[in-house]
Amino acid sequence: MPAEDTYAGGLRKVARVVLLDPADRVLLLHGHEPDDPADDWWFTPGGGVEGAETREQAALRELVEETGITEVDLGPVLWRRRCSFPFAGRRWDQDEWYYLARTTQTVTAALGLTELERRSVSGARWWTCRELERAHETVYPTRLAGLLRTLLDEGPPATPVTLDTEIV
Secondary structure (H helix, E strand, C coil): CCEEEEECCEEEEEEEEEEEECCCCCCEEEEEEEEEEEEEECCCCECEECCCHHHHHHHHHHHHHHHHHCCEEEEEEEEECCCCCCCEEEEEEEEEEEEEECCCCCCCCCCCCHHHHHHHHHHHHECCCCHHHCCCCEEEEHHHHHHHHHHHHHCCCCCECCCEEEEE
């Protein structure tokens, strides 16, 4: 990851995007350990805040880099989560903010991936809530299917919901 990523209190500041298309499908990226494609999971687009950019700017930049999607209506922060996990030979401690976004652009092209992302991201897929509810794959954040169902049924929360800390 870039050296200029911003850390707060030892935590990497991260902006993630819960991107919905007109059919309310959510876009997830398929990732895996760089040296072990069998150790895989699905996750929302996003990444670390760089330099002086805001989390909103980071969310939009990461979305373009990881998906090529530029036609986005960025909405409010839905959820906040702290997490800690091993990846690519080190431990990542992150403070993640999840932004709601909508788009009509559903074709993806990951043209701005870092070297590490090129070795660990193997594609993208639009998921319905029902598909997520039935999935046996690992998805982050955990409970995404239920969170998405609540979002679709009730709309965005009035203030961001703090999700359980996840330590893997």
